[in-house]
Amino acid sequence: MDVTTLAEVSGNIGTVGYGLAAVGPGIGLGILIGKTIEGIARQPEVAGQLRTTMFIGVAFVEVLALLGLVAGFIVPA
Numbered sequence: 001m002d003v004t005t006l007a008e009v010s011g012n013i014g015t016v017g018y019g020l021a022a023v024g025p026g027i028g029l030g031i032l033i034g035k036t037i038e039g040i041a042r043q044p045e046v047a048g049q050l051r052t053t054m055f056i057g058v059a060f061v062e063v064l065a066l067l068g069l070v071a072g073f074i075v076p077a
Helices: 003-042 044-075
Strands: none
Touching: 003 044
């Protein structure tokens, strides 16, 4: 193997790493939004409060996805 092949392999590993890092927040968003809809269906009178709390949770989950992306650029391969 030459040096060029090693550089290409490490680049592909970084891409796969970010793909795996995006799976967690994707699952988290699905659970978060699904449970909020379920709560609104059970108690429509608290829909505003649940929606507000959901958006705060969505922001935190999205930060995790962005950290996974940034870590791929910061950590050398």
